[in-house]
Amino acid sequence: xxxxxxxxxxxxxxxxxxxxxxxxxxxxxxxxxxxxxxxxxxxxxxxxxxxxxxxxxxxxxxxxxxxxxxxxxxxxxxxxxxxxxxxxxxxxxxxxxxxxxxxxxxxxxxxxxxxxxxxxxxxxxxxxxxxxxxxxxxxxxxxxxxxxxxxxxxxxxxxxxxxxxxxxxxxxxxxxxxxxxxxxxxxxxxxxxxxxxxxxxxxxxxxxxxxxxxxxxxxxxxxxxxxxxxxxxxxxxxxxxxxxxxxxxxxxxxxxxxxxxxxxxxxxxxxxxxx
Amino acid sequence: xxxxxxxxxxxxxxxxxxxxxxxxxxxxxxxxxxxxxxxxxxxxxxxxxxxxxxxxxxxxxxxxxxxxxxxxxxxxxxxxxxxxxxxxxxxxxxxxxxxxxxxxxxxxxxxxxxxxxxxxxxxxxxxxxxxxxxxxxxxxxxxxxxxxxxxxxxxxxxxxxxxxxxxxxxxxxxxxxxxxxxxxxxxxxxxxxxxxxxxxxxxxxxxxxxxxxxxxxxxxxxxxxxxxxxxxxxxxxxxxxxxxxxxxxxxxxxxxxxxxxxxxxxxxxxxxxxx
Numbered sequence: 001x002x003x004x005x006x007x008x009x010x011x012x013x014x015x016x017x018x019x020x021x022x023x024x025x026x027x028x029x030x031x032x033x034x035x036x037x038x039x040x041x042x043x044x045x046x047x048x049x050x051x052x053x054x055x056x057x058x059x060x061x062x063x064x065x066x067x068x069x070x071x072x073x074x075x076x077x078x079x080x081x082x083x084x085x086x087x088x089x090x091x092x093x094x095x096x097x098x099x100x101x102x103x104x105x106x107x108x109x110x111x112x113x114x115x116x117x118x119x120x121x122x123x124x125x126x127x128x129x130x131x132x133x134x135x136x137x138x139x140x141x142x143x144x145x146x147x148x149x150x151x152x153x154x155x156x157x158x159x160x161x162x163x164x165x166x167x168x169x170x171x172x173x174x175x176x177x178x179x180x181x182x183x184x185x186x187x188x189x190x191x192x193x194x195x196x197x198x199x200x201x202x203x204x205x206x207x208x209x210x211x212x213x214x215x216x217x218x219x220x221x222x223x224x225x226x227x228x229x230x231x232x233x234x235x236x237x238x239x240x241x242x243x244x245x246x247x248x249x250x251x252x253x254x255x256x257x258x259x260x261x262x263x264x265x266x267x268x269x270x271x272x273x274x275x
Numbered sequence: 276x277x278x279x280x281x282x283x284x285x286x287x288x289x290x291x292x293x294x295x296x297x298x299x300x301x302x303x304x305x306x307x308x309x310x311x312x313x314x315x316x317x318x319x320x321x322x323x324x325x326x327x328x329x330x331x332x333x334x335x336x337x338x339x340x341x342x343x344x345x346x347x348x349x350x351x352x353x354x355x356x357x358x359x360x361x362x363x364x365x366x367x368x369x370x371x372x373x374x375x376x377x378x379x380x381x382x383x384x385x386x387x388x389x390x391x392x393x394x395x396x397x398x399x400x401x402x403x404x405x406x407x408x409x410x411x412x413x414x415x416x417x418x419x420x421x422x423x424x425x426x427x428x429x430x431x432x433x434x435x436x437x438x439x440x441x442x443x444x445x446x447x448x449x450x451x452x453x454x455x456x457x458x459x460x461x462x463x464x465x466x467x468x469x470x471x472x473x474x475x476x477x478x479x480x481x482x483x484x485x486x487x488x489x490x491x492x493x494x495x496x497x498x499x500x501x502x503x504x505x506x507x508x509x510x511x512x513x514x515x516x517x518x519x520x521x522x523x524x525x526x527x528x529x530x531x532x533x534x535x536x537x538x539x540x541x542x543x544x545x546x547x548x549x550x
Contacts, residue, residue, distance in 0.1 A: 018358075
């Protein structure tokens with residue numbers, strides 16, 4: 001782990017990242033020493049910096065630190081955290097914050113192959129997402145809603161749970177985005193009031209047009225999920241993962257175009273020069 | 276500062292308090308070596324522990340650490356943070372968390388005497404509070420909404436800003452609760468969907484009946500604030516602070532019963548055996 005470029009694993013308890021969750025993070029897949037979808041991760045981080053009023057991080061330096069931490073671990077996961085550092089008066093942030101930069105290496109999660117071959121089971125969480133347009137879309141450090149939602153179940157055969165907002169819209173999984181396929185129409189929930197705009201979600205939205213799919217970003221109800229042909233979830237680590245069942249409703253995972261899954265994987269790998 | 280009882284000021288970057296804001300805090304006034312309203316602070320902390328699924332902290336040990344950190348500083352402020360510690364898998368919390376306990380001393384904020392003599396100016400923040408019944412009322416570490424709201428202004432003559440929820444209800448200040456007085460009716464916003472249920476707010480609600488005031492906890496609109504006779508805010512450090520103006524609307528601070536302010540202060544002091 002590197003903190004502000006130095007090999008350390010402790011931060012001051014006065015850091016606003018701890019005191020208020022005043023910061024951002026990214027979780028990045030490393031393959032053969034290179035970060036997948038780096039530009040997209042950095043674009044989201046920059047959106048977060050602008051929203052929180054953080055000074056723009058030196059992305060070249062951050063890239064070098066990510067490479068240094070990952071070394072030759074492949075595949076592996078690197079997590080980047082930026083906080084507003086210490087200082088300020090209560091909630092009021094300092095005018096010129098000294099950002100704390102944390103880059104840490106984590107083992108590759110060995111997801112079971114059958115998740116991708118047969119699809120996974122989803123549940124619906126009772127913990128809701130609060131709506132706040134200023135925090136929606138970015139990957140900030142205020143994640144208690146996800147923690148409480150993930151605490152609701154411990155069945156290892158249900159890897160993910162869906163979260164609704166307080167107005168009963170289906171938004172996302174605790175750590176993934178959601179897509180619905182009905183006929184040739186691909187829908188993903190609108191994230192303008194809550195949720196995290198994932199980098200793989202963005203990639204899926206871009207490549208879907210190549211597969212003659214109509215893309216729609218809109219409000220989604222639980223009823224609409226029941227009536228859809230197929231579901232899949234996305235995140236940086238899973239890529240695209242098909243859904244076999246949501247509670248008692250089963251889905252045909254073969255409705256999901258295999259070429260779409262292949263193309264998203266190819267694009268992620270091509271972001272590091274692999275094909 | 277004490278961390279888990281030891282004089283330290285650093286925590287592991289892996290702590291869930293930093294990673295997800297997975298924890299709680301209390302800000303406590305120390306007078307002559309004793310914490311004001313200790314039982315109320317601990318009652319709220321216990322509510323938070325139950326909501327987050329944290330094991331109940333040993334409150335006697337915590338009390339001793341608060342005394343040790345404060346020493347003979349008086350008045351002073353002690354902040355207590357409890358986090359779920361390190362561990363778990365992603366958002367999923369460990370079944371048996373090792374709570375991190377941080378007790379830190381802070382100088383007494385020397386609020387200008389004219390705030391209490393003449394009242395303060397309030398503004399209305401544009402940053403909203405997301406609604407989430409599972410997080411409402413407790414003092415958790417996810418405070419980005421308050422940080423963004425407090426970042427909106429830097430006029431030192433406006434010490435506090437009011438926050439609305441996404442449904443346009445007035446909820447609270449960035450770091451205080453709000454009361455409206457109209458005739459003999461005292462109203463404070465309902466906090467069942469968002470906001471922090473302050474210990475002084477609770478005290479005011481209890482003692483108000485002694486002053487022939489009718490107490491109402493309900494939804495409050497900005498229009499209702501315009502039509503009220505008087506406003507005041509409360510928090511652990513301020514006690515009761517009268518409001519002279521909200522944006523361009525001025526209020527008569529003398530409508531607030533001086534005996535109510537006196538009684539709240541007396542009750543706080545009597546919680547440590549002073550009268």
